[in-house]
Amino acid sequence: MADAFSSWHPLATAYDLPHRHIFHGQLLGRELAVWRADDNFINVWENRCLHRGVRLSIGTNDGAELTCRYHGWRYANRSAGCTYIPAHPADAPARTICNRTFPAVERYGLIWSGENPDGQPPMVELLETGSPFLLRNLPVNASADVVLEALRDHSFQPQGRLEGQGADMTVAIVGDYGLALTSTDGQASTSAVFFVQPVAADRSVIRCVLAETPPQSEQLKVWRHHADALGKLVNRAEATFATLPAPAPLVATIEEVPIDLSVMPEMATDRRAALRVEVSRKWTTAEGIAAFELTSIGEPLPTFQPGAHIDLHLPNGLVRQYSLTNGPGETAYYRIGVKLDPDSAGGSRALHESVRERDVLAISEPRNNFPLRRDALRTLLIGGGIGVTPMLAMAQALHVMNLNFELHYFAQSNAHLAFEEIRNTLGNSVKVHLGLSPEQTRAEIEAAVAEFDYANQLYVCGPGPMLEATRELAAAAGWPDETVHFEYFKNTNEIDDSSQFDVALARSAVTLPVPSGSSILEVLRANGVAMPSSCEQGACGTCTVPVIDGDIDHQDVYLNQTERAAGDKIMTCVSRATSTRLVLDI
Amino acid sequence: MITLYDYELSANCYKQRLMMSLLDVAYESTPIDFFPGLEHKGDDFKKINPMGHIPVIDDAGYVLWDAHAILVYLAAKFDPSGRWYPTSDPELLGETASWMLFAEGTTNTASAARLHVNLGYDFDIEACRTGAHHLFRLLDEHLWFREREGKDWVCSSDHPTIADIAIFPDVVLSEEGGVSRLDYPALRRWTDRVKALPGFIVMPGIFPLGTS
Structure with a gap:
């Protein structure tokens, strides 16, 4: 065997x-x-x-x-x-x-x-050409080889002669764990394939498929006939097995926890594009918004959570971040939405105009700097324009878990609403606001965030002014800082990189000068420190580093006021120091 | 109101709690210190049930013991649809009675094994387990054929009966007595269906279905 x-x-x-x-x-x-x-x-x-x-x-x-x-x-x-x-x-x-x-x-x-x-x-000719009909499986307290041996003497009656006895049996081998038995009685003939599943050293299951499906009216009788015949076989195999010395048990080896699970992972060195994906589908989901489904061409795609984004490496060398819109369990592909930016530096334009179905793109593994809590009594999701994409992923996760949420989706017009097929699965929890002026948008947001209650959480993604307004209105309505989660598309603040200071790496016992015109991230990398990053403009939160001492000149849009005031982490791509020295916990 | 002399971890008491929940019958539970206190063997309790076992119900002075007998009483009295204990359908009633006897078997094997493991009862554990596997194998085949007939329940009706309720806890708690249900997939699917009944409740060791 x-x-x-x-x-x-x-x-x-x-x-x-x-x-x-x-x-x-x-x-x-x-x-x-x-x-x-x-x-x-x-x-x-x-x-x-x-x-x-x-x-x-x-x-x-x-x-x-x-x-x-x-x-x-x-x-x-x-x-x-x-x-x-x-x-x-x-x-x-x-x-x-x-x-x-x-x-x-x-x-x-x-x-x-x-x-x-x-x-x-195994491919089984009989079943390829026939119309397979599944019988009841039988568990047997005997090893697979004993059951296979017993099956050689198994007999049953063919379809049409179920009441008879003494049909002629022929046996053929199917793979290592299967037998095909053909029963012939006069003109009637039926073939069945029996596979023996080795469950454990002392247990098996017989799984059986008839080559042809009997007429509906006969099926119960056929099932019963085979159950009875196989029942006798099971008794025989179990009796034989009981006389044999007990085999050594099969003990499954449980894999040890892989080393990368049991130790701190290596830091990613840069903006890595570890995955290759094919554009399996590209379509226009709304005016000015192209949707892409990206399917792996190698290993299955890594797990993502709602709020996660990927870096997409474009043929023209640019790297852009896009939120995944996938719902839970939707793991065969990643789906993103890309808005054509009229002022595009080439990112969204390349995706809209150059990238086609069947093209291969390089992407990073998904990263989640915008995680969704699932312990809220009420979750308020606010998405403006293309900012709806992470909100759709969150909404689907909350919907599957039967958690209470509302999604407010602000867009210019009906034609600008993206991913209708996803929104349609979310029932009445989606509230659409169309064609509002900035003042009207503000009023709608104010109404949406009017009531804060215990264990409420607010997530918002959209254009900068909308995020500013939401954060301000939520704060005024009593939402604590830690309940308001936001993600900016980009950092529109002008970065002032004129300061000069030292960074001391506490764990590495190294001090490095940061001259004006260079970011902390650049200086660290230039000195061989492996650092992850993604957007490199202070919006995504990937390059965050804990701070032990020194005064931080926050220039990012990732941290909220409380986190800024705490002064214990820094976005190394844009933020700097106001003190002459900054001590980092790396 | 009905008083149920009850023990949280007893499969037979759970049968009554489940039945009353499915029938939406209000009751009061009087906990009996079954273990380790053996209160049901004490003189005070024997004034209620001289047999010295639980569950027992007291319905406004009418006292009844024996788990499967109480199911008969509850269904006959509180189920206006007449489905759970189908007295108006002689054939189905006969089937129900037959499977209620089967439930005596699962109680005396699968649930006995659980008492042995959990509470140290002095039973022949190997005999209990072998007996339980024998009955589970029969029931799995029976339920597999029911599925082929488009039926979901132990009896041939298109609705559950007290027989399902009498057998369910013995089956679903069997792992605690060391009786695996791995070889009985149709039995596992049937336990999912029982759990999906409106009014289903749990006990320690019996989990609900998912939320969706």
Whole structure:
């Protein structure tokens, strides 16, 4: 028998994965949680939450994500990456928190997987040409080889002669774990393929498919006939197995926590474009807004959370940031919206005019500096123009979790409203405001933020003046600083880089002078310090560094007033020091 | 109002709480110190139920014990639709009675294994587990065929009966007694369907379905 660990095995049958169910499976001693998402993707995961090891099969499948029963960690369809940890509502979980996944292929109505399978599940001529009909699976308390041996003597009656007995049986081998049996009685003949799933050293499941689907009126009788016949086979195999010495148990090795999970990750060195994606779809979603679906051409796409953005490296060398609009579980592609900026330096223009479907682009892994809390009693989302994109991702996550939210979407006109297909899934929670003057916009925002209550959270993204107005009105209405989350498209402040000062790197015991005309980020990189960054204009928050001592000259638009006043972090791409020395915790 | 002499961790008491919740019947719970106090074996409790076991209900002076008997009483009295205990349909009533007897079996095997593990009852644990697997295998096959007939429940009706409620807790708590349900996928799907019933409630060890 070939190495079971490099073979494909059926571990479930299509009827085992009904809507939003989690199937509890086992293969070669390893327990698996198997679930079908609403987009029909079949997930086969180690049945073990990364957090405290609880079985994921007792969790919940909401069609997009699987939630662990114990502490509510949420894992995304397809990638199995963690998207939310309820105990840390303000933080985006590290991308490295990812369940172990196994491949899944649906063929002949069976779900195939394996520890480390080669190639593809077996092709069975009988089932390729026929109309496969699934029988009931039978669990057997016997090893797979004993069951396969017993199957050689199995007999059943062909369709049309179910009541008879003594049909002629012929046996053919199908792969390493299957047998095709043909029963012939006079003119009647029926073929069935039996696959034996090695569940554990001492347990198996027989999964059986008839080559031809019987007429509807006969089906119950056929199912019953085979259940009875196989029941006898199971008794025989179990009796034989009981006489044999017990085999050594198959103990699944649980992979150790990978090293990058158990240590602090290396800092990204620069604006990396680690992923290659294909523009699988490009369309106009609203006036002046092009939408793109980006599909991986290599590894599956990394997990994202609502609020995340990617850096897109354009053919003309520019790097631009775009928020993902994906809902939870929508993991087969990244979807972004790009507004054509009339003053474009070439970013949005290139995407609108030059980039076409099937083009390959380089992007960064998603980064989330705008994480969404899911513990609010009410969440208010305000999006202006293209600023609606992160709000759509957030709204979909809140909607799936049945959390209370309102999305206020400000746009010039009906024609300027983007992503109708997403908004249509959100029910009555979307309020659209069209063609308002700045004063009218202000009045609508004022009305929207009028009531602050305990555990309310406000997220806003849009043009600078709209963000300023929202922050000011929310503060006036009593929203504490930490409940108002914002993301600017860009930093329109004029950056004053005339100052000169020293930065002391406390952990590295290095002091570096920052001359006028250079940013802290540039000086650090020039001296070999690996630093992540993204927008490099003080809007996205990627290059933040903790500050131990010194007075900060904040010039970014990422930090709020409270965070600025605290003086314990700095955006190194634009902000500087007013003191002669700044001590950084790196 | 009905008084239920109750123990939070008892599968048989939970059957009554679940039934009353599904039927929207108000009741008061009187907790009995089943473990470790063995209050149900004490002289005071034996004045209520000389058999010395719970659950027991007291419905305005009418006292009834035995978990499955109480289900019969509750459904017959409080279910105006007559579905849970289908007295007007002799065939379905017969089926219900038959599966209620099956539930005695799951109680004496799967739930007994749980009592052995959790509360140290002196049962033949291997016999309990083997018996539970035997019954689960039968029930899994039965429910698989029900699904093929387009039916969701233990009996042939298109609605649940007290038999579903009598069997459900023994099945869904079986892991606590060391009886895995891994080999019984149809049984697991049926527990999802019971959990989706309007008015479903949980107990320690029984989890709700997701929110959606």
